[in-house]
Amino acid sequence: MSHVATYLTDLAPGSGRRTPPRSRLRTDAPELSLDGEWDFRWSAAGEPDGEWGTLPVPAHWVLHGLRDGAAPYGRPQYTNVQFPFPIDPPHVPDENPVGDYRRTFDRPDWDTATVLLRLDGVESVYRVALNGTEVGVGKGSRLVQEFDVTDLLVPGPNELTVRVHQWSSMSYVEDQDQWWLPGIFRSVTLLSRPRDGLDDVWLRTGYSDGRGSVDPEITGTFPVTVSIPELGVERRFDAASDVTTVDVGPVEPWTAETPRLYDATVSSPGETVSLRLGFRTVAIEGERFLVNGRPVTFRGMNRHETHPERGRVFAEQARADLLRMKRHNVNAVRTSHYPPHHRVLELCDELGFWVVLENDLETHGFEFVGWRGNPSDDPAWEDVYLDRIARTVERDKNHACVVMWSLGNEAGTGRNLAATAHWVHRRDPERPVHYEGDHTAAYTDVYSRMYPSPAEVAAICADSGEVPGLSAVETQRVRARPFVMCEYAHAMGNGPGALDTYDAQADASPRHHGGFIWEWRDHGILTRTADGTPYYAYGGDFGEVVHDGNFVMDGMVLPDDTPTPGLAEFAAVSAPVVVVARPGSLEITNRYHSVDTAHLRFVAVVEDDGVMREETELAVPSVPAGESATVALPAWKPAPDAETWVTVRAELAADAPWAARGHVVSHAQFAVAQPARPSRPPQQVRRADTAGDAEFDEHTGRLRRLFGLDVDGPRLELWRAPTDNDRGIANDSADRRSSESRWRERGLDRLVHRVVSVDPHGPVVRVRVGAANSARTVDVTYRWTVADEVALQAEIVPSPDWDCTWPRVGVRFDLPPQLRHATWFGTGPRESYPDSTRAALVGRFAADLDELNVRYSRPQETGHRAGLRTVEIGDDTGVRLRLRTVSGPAGRRPGFTLAAHTPHELDRARHPHELPPPTRTHLFVDDAVHGLGSAACGVEVAPEHSLWPGARAFGMVFEAP
Ligand code: GAL
Numbered sequence: 023m024s025h026v027a028t029y030l031t032d033l034a035p036g037s038g039r040r041t042p043p044r045s046r047l048r049t050d051a052p053e054l055s056l057d058g059e060w061d062f063r064w065s066a067a068g069e070p071d072g073e074w075g076t077l078p079v080p081a082h083w084v085l086h087g088l089r090d091g092a093a094p095y096g097r098p099q100y101t102n103v104q105f106p107f108p109i110d111p112p113h114v115p116d117e118n119p120v121g122d123y124r125r126t127f128d129r130p131d132w133d134t135a136t137v138l139l140r141l142d143g144v145e146s147v148y149r150v151a152l153n154g155t156e157v158g159v160g161k162g163s164r165l166v167q168e169f170d171v172t173d174l175l176v177p178g179p180n181e182l183t184v185r186v187h188q189w190s191s192m193s194y195v196e197d198q199d200q201w202w203l204p205g206i207f208r209s210v211t212l213l214s215r216p217r218d219g220l221d222d223v224w225l226r227t228g229y230s231d232g233r234g235s236v237d238p239e240i241t242g243t244f245p246v247t248v249s250i251p252e253l254g255v256e257r258r259f260d261a262a263s264d265v266t267t268v269d270v271g272p273v274e275p276w277t278a279e280t281p282r283l284y285d286a287t288v289s290s291p292g293e294t295v296s297l298r299l300g301f302r303t304v305a306i307e308g309e310r311f312l313v314n315g316r317p318v319t320f321r322g323m324n325r326h327e328t329h330p331e332r333g334r335v336f337a338e339q340a341r342a343d344l345l346r347m348k349r350h351n352v353n354a355v356r357t358s359h360y361p362p363h364h365r366v367l368e369l370c371d372e373l374g375f376w377v378v379l380e381n382d383l384e385t386h387g388f389e390f391v392g393w394r395g396n397p398s399d400d401p402a403w404e405d406v407y408l409d410r411i412a413r414t415v416e417r418d419k420n421h422a423c424v425v426m427w428s429l430g431n432e433a434g435t436g437r438n439l440a441a442t443a444h445w446v447h448r449r450d451p452e453r454p455v456h457y458e459g460d461h462t463a464a465y466t467d468v469y470s471r472m473y474p475s476p477a478e479v480a481a482i483c484a485d486s487g488e489v490p491g492l493s494a495v496e497t498q499r500v501r502a503r504p505f506v507m508c509e510y511a512h513a514m515g516n517g518p519g520a521l522d523t524y525d526a527q528a529d530a531s532p533r534h535h536g537g538f539i540w541e542w543r544d545h546g547i548l549t550r551t552a553d554g555t556p557y558y559a560y561g562g563d564f565g566e567v568v569h570d571g572n573f574v575m576d577g578m579v580l581p582d583d584t585p586t587p588g589l590a591e592f593a594a595v596s597a598p599v600v601v602v603a604r605p606g607s608l609e610i611t612n613r614y615h616s617v618d619t620a621h622l623r624f625v626a627v628v629e630d631d632g633v634m635r636e637e638t639e640l641a642v643p644s645v646p647a648g649e650s651a652t653v654a655l656p657a658w659k660p661a662p663d664a665e666t667w668v669t670v671r672a673e674l675a676a677d678a679p680w681a682a683r684g685h686v687v688s689h690a691q692f693a694v695a696q697p698a699r700p701s702r703p704p705q706q707v708r709r710a711d712t713a714g715d716a717e718f719d720e721h722t723g724r725l726r727r728l729f730g731l732d733v734d735g736p737r738l739e740l741w742r743a744p745t746d747n748d749r750g751i752a753n754d755s756a757d758r759r760s761s762e763s764r765w766r767e768r769g770l771d772r773l774v775h776r777v778v779s780v781d782p783h784g785p786v787v788r789v790r791v792g793a794a795n796s797a798r799t800v801d802v803t804y805r806w807t808v809a810d811e812v813a814l815q816a817e818i819v820p821s822p823d824w825d826c827t828w829p830r831v832g833v834r835f836d837l838p839p840q841l842r843h844a845t846w847f848g849t850g851p852r853e854s855y856p857d858s859t860r861a862a863l864v865g866r867f868a869a870d871l872d873e874l875n876v877r878y879s880r881p882q883e884t885g886h887r888a889g890l891r892t893v894e895i896g897d898d899t900g901v902r903l904r905l906r907t908v909s910g911p912a913g914r915r916p917g918f919t920l921a922a923h924t925p926h927e928l929d930r931a932r933h934p935h936e937l938p939p940p941t942r943t944h945l946f947v948d949d950a951v952h953g954l955g956s957a958a959c960g961v962e963v964a965p966e967h968s969l970w971p972g973a974r975a976f977g978m979v980f981e982a983p
Contacts, residue, residue: 031112036167037159043413044168061125067117082332090549096119100202118190121185129176166417195385218290247288313615319615320378321536377421380428383430399434463496463503476527510524518954521595555935611650618647619642622675631661740800754962761827772793773800786805804816818975834924835947843869853886856953880931901983908977908979920946922943922944
C-alpha cells in the first residue's frame, strides 16, 4: 500500500463535510475569526514530527521569516508554464512539503443550528480535523471552502488541526504563472448558522430605461423581507414560491464610471444579511458587449494577488492599487488567474471597475507533453472542473462589478471546459462566459485572444478575409462575437511599445472591446543578500531547480509601488476623453461608457521655452458619452525668441473618491510656432587647446576638460543594456531570434574604437568603430568648433553591410560623478521611446539621477528623453554644464540620457544591487533610439519605430554655466 494519502492523488474535488458553495455575504450571525498565531511544524517531505513552532494565519510558510534567500520552512519557487515536479499526473513526488497547523479555541456560546468552518484560501490541498476527528479534505487553493463542524464541537476548548500539502493532483490544474506559495494564506473563520437563517441569497439586479429591478433567489427560512431603504423598497415573501422580480423604480445605474451602490438587506426570521446593490444589465447583442445597453471598452489590467512581503495574502495595498489604477485611466480588471480575496470585489463595486472574474484553473504545463493527458479533456477531472467553477461563481455572484465569468487560463481546450461553460450559462444566463483557450469560440460568448499582433487584430475586426489559423466557418463564428484581448502589451521591464496602435484599433471597430494589459504589478519578493542588502527577488533567486527568471517581473508597477513609465503611457493612451488640440481649435471625443464631460474642466497652459506665460480655463460644453465636440481656441501669439507650446488638460473639476480636484485625465499639446532660430555657427575659430574652455588630448582628440570639469568623450555608443523586450523572441519574428541575439552577434556590445586622424584645427577627429572579427564599420567624424561656445557636430557613416537594427546611435560623455542633477527643456517628465511617446510633453523639467532612471528589477535600458533642446547639468553647488542641441532636418533634435552606469554595467547586473558603485556620470546624446516593442511576450518593434543603420549627422553646443 502506498504511504501517500489518497487525497493527494485522487481526482475528487474535496471530501468530507464540505457544504455547497454559496455567496459571500455580510451577516448579523456571529462569527469567530480563527486568524492569528497557530502552532506550526513543517517537513520538507513526509509527516512533520519535529518540534512545534508558530506561524501566523494567514501567511505563506515559505515567506514567513524569509531572509537571505531562505525561510525556516522552505523557499518560494517561481515557474511560468513549467511544472516544478515530474509531469506524472496525478502523482507528485515524495519530496512534498507538509505543514501541520494547530490551534485551540473555545466553543462560542452560540444558539445556533449549524456551525461551519470556513477556509478562504489554502494552497494547495489540506485535511482538516476537529478534536481528532476528520472533518474533510479541501482543495482549490484560491477557492473558499466551508465544512460543517456542528457535531464535532465540544463545550470548552476545541482543537483544530489542518495538514497542508504543497503538491497534489490539484497542482496540475493550478499551474498559473506565479510563485508557488503554500500555506493557509486567507482567513479561517467559524460561522454560526442560525436557526431560521438564510442559506444563500442572490439579488440579481437589472437596469433599463432609468428603472432598476431585483430578481431575488433566496434559500433559507421564510418569510423573507428584501429592503432597499433608500428606494423605499420593502418586499416580504412568505414562501420561496412567492418570490418574484421587484421593480424598484427609478434608480441611478451602476457603471464602472458611476459606481452607484444602494444598501440592501435581506431578513429571515433568524438572520439578516446586507448587500450593496448596483443596478446594471449585461448583454451581448451580436458582436457587441453591452452594459445598460451601451458598449463597453475594457481599458483593463490583469491583476494578480501579489505583495512583496505577504505574497498572495490580502493586504490593504489592494485599495491603494485600485485607486492608482483609477488615476491611470484603468477601467477594468481581469482577476488573473483565480478569484481574488473577496474584499477586492467589494472594492471594485465601490470604486468602479468592470471585472472579468476568473476561475482558479490552469494546466499550462501540459503543453510540454503536447497536451497529452490534459485534465481539461479527461472525463475523470470533470467533477473537479465543475466544482471549481461553481465555487467561483457562487461566491461572487452578487457583485455588480462582475460583468463576465472566465473559465480559467491556459488550460488547453476540451470537454470539461465546455461543461463548465454550460454550467455557467445555466446558472447565470446574464453574464457572458470568457475563456481564451476556446480558440474557435465553440463554447464561449466572446472571442478572446492574448498577445495578438496588430495585424491579427485587424483581421479579426475586418468583415472579410481570413483570420489567421481559423477556417472560414470558424472565422465567421468568431467575427459574430465581441472581441477582447484578455492579455496584450506585456509590461515586462522597459515597455511595452505600441499601446497607441492597439488603442486606435479598439476605437475603430465596434466588434473590438479593448483588452487587459499583462500585467498590473511585478511579483518581486523582498529578501536580502547575505550581507543584508534588501532586494526584490525573482525566479532563480531561491535556488529553484527549474524556474523562469524575471518573467514574473512584468508589471506596470514595480515591487516597491513605483509606477513605471509604461503606466504613464497607458494612462495617456487610455484617456476616457481624447483631446486633440491644434492652433485655433480643440476637439474633444468622449470615450466614457456613459458619463458626459461635465465633471471635467479644460485648461490651456501657454509656455514659452517651458516657462509659463498664462493659464486659461476654456469654455467647453459638456460632451455626452460617445460624442465629439469642437470648440475654438484663442489665437496665442508665438514668443519672439522662444518655442511656444500650448498644453490643454482635461482635469477633474471636483474631488473624486480616487483623485483630487485638478487630477489630469487627459492632455494634448501643440506648438504655436517654432521660430526659425538660425543655428549659431561660431564666428571666430580658435585652436581648441588654447581656448581654455575645452581641452583635448592631442593624440586621441578626445575632450579632457570642459569649462573646468573633468570630462571624457565623445565616444560613439550603439549599445543599450537590452530591455526584457529586446531579449524576447517576438511572436511575429521572422527568424525566431531576439534583437539582443542579433545585436550581440554583430558585436554591438563590444565595439572597439580606432582614431584614424586628429586635425588639431577644430579639432576634427576621425574614428573608425567596429567589433572583433567583423568587417562592418562605423566611421565617425567629431567636428569641433571652439569659440564663445564649444560646438560639436558628429557625423556617422556605417559601412553598407550592417544587417540588423541598432539599439541607439549617439555619443557618450563621462562627467564627474557629483553631477547628478538635470534641468532640461525638452520632453518629459518621464523617459520616452519611439513607440511610447504619448505620455511625454514638451516642457521644462528637473530631476536627479535616481528619478531620471527607472530601477527595473533586472537592470536594463532606461532614461532616454527624446527631443532635447537644452539641459543644464549640475552638482550640489549649482549648474556646472549647459548643453544645447542643434535642430536637424525637420526640426528633429537628439534626446539625452543621464545615468550613473554605462549600458555595459547595466547589462551585466541581474539586480540593481549588483551594479558597481558609480564612478562617473554618463551623459548620452542620442540622435535616435530603437523602439521598445513587446517581444518579451508579443510583437516586435514596428518597422516605423525600428532604428536601422544609416548615415546621419547631429550637433550640440556646450555653454559655460
Ligand atoms: C500568458 C499567461 C500569463 C502570463 C503571460 C506572460 O500566456 O496567461 O499568465 O504568463 O502569458 O507573462
